Amino acid sequence: xxxxxxxxxxxxxxxxxxxxxxxxxxxxxxxxxxxxxxxxxxxxxxxxxxxxxxxxxxxxxxxxxxxxxxxxxxxxxxxxxxxxxxxxxxxxxxxxxxxxxxxxxxxxxxxxxxxxxxxxxxxxxxxxxxxxxxxxxxxxxxxxxxxxxxxxxxxxxxxxxxxxxxxxxxxxxxxxxxxxxxxxxxxxxxxxxxxxxxxxxxxxxxxxxxxxxxxxxxxxxxxxxxxxxxxxxxxxxxxxxxxxxxxxxxxxxxxxxxxxxxxxxx
Amino acid sequence: xxxxxxxxxxxxxxxxxxxxxxxxxxxxxxxxxxxxxxxxxxxxxxxxxxxxxxxxxxxxxxxxxxxxxxxxxxxxxxxxxxxxxxxxxxxxxxxxxxxxxxxxxxxxxxxxxxxxxxxxxxxxxxxxxxxxxxxxxxxxxxxxxxxxxxxxxxxxxxxxxxxxxxxxxxxxxxxxxxxxxxxxxxxxxxxxxxxxxxxxxxxxxxxxxxxxxxxxxxxxxxxxxxxxxxxxxxxxxxxxxxxxxxxxxxx
Ligand SMILES: Nc1ncnc2c1ncn2[C@@H]1O[C@H](COP(=O)(O)OP(=O)(O)O)[C@@H](O)[C@H]1O
Ligand SMILES: [Mg+2]
Numbered sequence: 001x002x003x004x005x006x007x008x009x010x011x012x013x014x015x016x017x018x019x020x021x022x023x024x025x026x027x028x029x030x031x032x033x034x035x036x037x038x039x040x041x042x043x044x045x046x047x048x049x050x051x052x053x054x055x056x057x058x059x060x061x062x063x064x065x066x067x068x069x070x071x072x073x074x075x076x077x078x079x080x081x082x083x084x085x086x087x088x089x090x091x092x093x094x095x096x097x098x099x100x101x102x103x104x105x106x107x108x109x110x111x112x113x114x115x116x117x118x119x120x121x122x123x124x125x126x127x128x129x130x131x132x133x134x135x136x137x138x139x140x141x142x143x144x145x146x147x148x149x150x151x152x153x154x155x156x157x158x159x160x161x162x163x164x165x166x167x168x169x170x171x172x173x174x175x176x177x178x179x180x181x182x183x184x185x186x187x188x189x190x191x192x193x194x195x196x197x198x199x200x201x202x203x204x205x206x207x208x209x210x211x212x213x214x215x216x217x218x219x220x221x222x223x224x225x226x227x228x229x230x231x232x233x234x235x236x237x238x239x240x241x242x243x244x245x246x247x248x249x250x251x252x253x254x255x256x257x258x259x260x261x262x263x264x265x266x
Numbered sequence: 267x268x269x270x271x272x273x274x275x276x277x278x279x280x281x282x283x284x285x286x287x288x289x290x291x292x293x294x295x296x297x298x299x300x301x302x303x304x305x306x307x308x309x310x311x312x313x314x315x316x317x318x319x320x321x322x323x324x325x326x327x328x329x330x331x332x333x334x335x336x337x338x339x340x341x342x343x344x345x346x347x348x349x350x351x352x353x354x355x356x357x358x359x360x361x362x363x364x365x366x367x368x369x370x371x372x373x374x375x376x377x378x379x380x381x382x383x384x385x386x387x388x389x390x391x392x393x394x395x396x397x398x399x400x401x402x403x404x405x406x407x408x409x410x411x412x413x414x415x416x417x418x419x420x421x422x423x424x425x426x427x428x429x430x431x432x433x434x435x436x437x438x439x440x441x442x443x444x445x446x447x448x449x450x451x452x453x454x455x456x457x458x459x460x461x462x463x464x465x466x467x468x469x470x471x472x473x474x475x476x477x478x479x480x481x482x483x484x485x486x487x488x489x490x491x492x493x494x495x496x497x498x499x500x501x502x503x504x505x506x507x508x509x510x511x512x513x514x515x516x517x
Contacts, residue, residue, distance in 0.1 A: 051475045074477065082475040089468040092422065094393045106477035136426065154476060 001029045001064070003158050003186040004050060004080075008059035010210075011045055019045040021210040022059070027158070032187040034197035034218060037207035038232035043162070043190040044085070046207065050160050050188070051080045064157060078107055081156030085163045087143035091135035096127065096146050099135060103154035121153035122146075125179050141172025145179060158186045165196045194222055194235050198244060206231055219244075277324030278497065279391040283490040284400025286498040291388040293502035295381045301509050303373040305516055309380065311508040316383050319501060325390045333386045340378040344371040394421070402481060403489075412480055423469060424462040431458060 004027040011020040019042040027033050037043050048054040049061050052073035061068045063076050081103075084090045093099035100121055104114040122128045125145040135143055144164065151159065164180070165173045173196070180187065180200055191197055197204050197218055204218040208231040214221055221227065222241040228234065235241070279287065301308055320330055351367025392400070398415050431454055435442075442451060 048471070053471050053475055074479070077475055077477045080475075082472070084468065084472050086468070088426070089465065090472045092469050092473070093395060098393075098395070102473075102478075103476035106479065150476065 002062075003027050003029045003031070003064060004188065005062045006046070006049070006059070007062075009046070009049060009056055009061065010058045011042075011049070011054060012057065013045075019210055020049075023207070023210070023212055025205060025212060025215075027186055027188060029157075030184065030186055031203065032189065032201040034201035034204040035188060035190045035207055036192060036194065036197055036204055036221070036231075036233060037190075038192060041207045041231075042210045043207055047082065047160050047162050047188075047190055050158070051082045052076050053082075078103075078154055079156055080158045080160060081151030081154055083144075083147050083151050083159070083161040083164065085166060087135070087140065087147040090147040090150060091143060094134060095132055096122070096135055096138075096149075097131040099146065100131075100150050100153045103150060107154065117153045117155070121149040124152055124183070125149045126175070139172070141168050141175060144168065144172070144176055148176070148179060152183070156185075158188065159183065160188045160190070162190045163192070164189060165191060165193045192233065194228075194233060195239055198222055198241055206233070208232075277322070277391070279319075279323045279325075279387065282391075282494050282498055283403075284392050284396040285403040286400075286490045286494045287388055287392055288397070288400045288404060290498040290501050291384050293499075294384050294505050297502060297505045297509055298380050298384070299377055301377075301512075303369050303376075305512055306372065306376075308508060308512040309376045311512070312380050312505055315501070315504050315508070316380060316387075319387060320383070323387060323391060325387060329390055330383060330386050333390075334379070334382055337378055337382050340374060344374040344378075347371040347374070408480070415480075420462065420466050423466050424458065427458055427462045427465060431461075 004025070006023050006025040009020050009023040010018075012018045023042075023046060025033075025035075025046075035043055035046065045054065049056060049068075050063070052061075052068045055070075056068070063079050066072050066076070068076050091099050093102060097118055100118045101114050104117045109117070118131075119128070122131055125148050127142060127145050127149060130138060130142060130146070135146060138146065148161070148164075159180075161180070164176055168176065177196065177200055180189075187201070189197065189201055201218055203216070204214075204221050205212050206214040206221065206227070213231065214224075214227055219241050222235065298312060301312075320327065347370045348363040348367035351364040351370060353364050353366040355362050356365050356368065357363075388397075395415075398411060401411050401414065432442075435450070435454065440450065441447065
């Protein structure tokens with residue numbers, strides 16, 4: 001079953017900037033795909049289409065076999081959870097708990113069910129302790145995890161994340177990765193953080209100048225130095241994708257440093 | 267993004283459903299505003315009642331006094347009245363003051379002060395989104411509620427942006443004193459407008475993507491029980507009783 005299908009999608013902003021020029025992408029149920037691309041490639045624009053926040057100018061987007069359009073957009077927004085790049089855009093209620101409850105309440109769920117969803121979502125991201133604090137008092141890593149919880153509480157079939165690792169310190173980056181790895185649902189992760197893509201997503205596509213220019217196993221794409229260079233993508237200094245094989249990168253397992261730690265302890 | 271009121275802990279007014287508090291506050295303000303300025307002792311009665319509410323609400327006198335600064339323009343206007351109004355005059359030391367002007371000033375000052383204390387009590391014990399929910403429950407027209415909901419979204423966005431910009435200015439050695447800082451502040455304001463507008467739009471998109479359809483969900487606020495109503499209506503009813511008493515005495 002295809003969770004998300006995008007066909008021949010084009011979009012130009014009102015000021016004439018062409019952001020997407022014919023994007024094709026299919027994501028299977030339960031699959032995790034990284035959308036890689038330099039700044040300005042159209043990643044965020046593509047993401048906004050997946051939830052019907054921008055209407056396709058030509059081509060179409062389908063979620064679980066249903067075309068996104070004015071008639072379906074309300075249902076689609078409960079099936080596709082969007083985590084925005086800047087948690088400050090996402091969190092606006094006075095407390096973490098109220099913010100996480102916002103989506104389920106919009107869905108019209110009864111209060112007991114909302115409370116259960118909020119508790120479960122905060123637990124999944126490890127943020128139960130801050131439930132009654134104001135989002136703007138949290139660290140960026142915490143805010144990002146709360147932002148993920150606000151979407152998880154809606155129990156979406158597809159999770160779409162815009163640059164989930166940006167501006168995080170290494171520990172926060174790993175904690176967000178741990179959270180994402182244990183979710184096990186269809187995930188589209190927009191990023192230019194290549195090692196993060198390799199760690200989390202077995203498959204990757206490269207979006208460049210509004211088009212998908214490559215699609216394949218993440219490790220193979222990252223091993224193609226010419227391809228990366230052509231699209232302004234760079235691996236971190238000293239990073240060799242071939243060496244990550246042994247520690248379980250790209251597989252559905254906890255972060256490598258942790259599993260290594262555990263082995264050492266045993 | 268800071269909420270509109272600081273809501274921590276849970277004293278009795280904080281636990282009341284928002285719509286009940288809105289009705290109680292509006293009714294109280296109405297009684298206060300409609301009370302004739304004479305005899306003045308009625309307002310002492312009102313002030314004592316409000317003082318009791320502030321004392322038991324856990325809001326704290328310091329919060330009340332610091333927020334009363336919004337009253338300054340009213341005070342300035344009221345102080346002018348005895349000088350500019352016409353009619354019989356009274357002599358107060360070297361000053362010749364208009365007697366109707368004095369009463370008008372008293373009327374404005376005392377009503378503004380008491381009304382503002384009631385508003386501060388409401389704001390300090392109710393979170394901004396809950397206020398919006400309360401208005402929805404009271405069947406205030408949707409368009410008004412939506413405008414307020416948009417304000418809830420933008421107020422915190424704008425204050426947040428302004429804080430970030432002030433910090434960025436201060437970090438590079440800027441002092442916001444004197445006319446020399448005005449051009450910088452003016453340009454900051456322009457930037458603030460654009461930045462807040464764009465962030466507000468992104469916040470709105472993020473809300474839409476979580477299924478927002480223009481009505482804020484009633485977060486954690488149960489429907490009002492008759493017990494809630496009877497607690498909240500004690501305030502306007504007591505105020506009304508004092509008003510009735512004064513009317514009866516003055517008859
Ligand atoms: N609101 C907007 N108005 C006009 N142009 C925009 C707007 N948002 C993005 N763009 C332009 O569209 C292109 C794609 O942007 P975006 O999707 O944000 O890229 P990415 O997320 O990959 O960095 C860029 O050239 C960008 O400048
Ligand atoms: Mg982007």
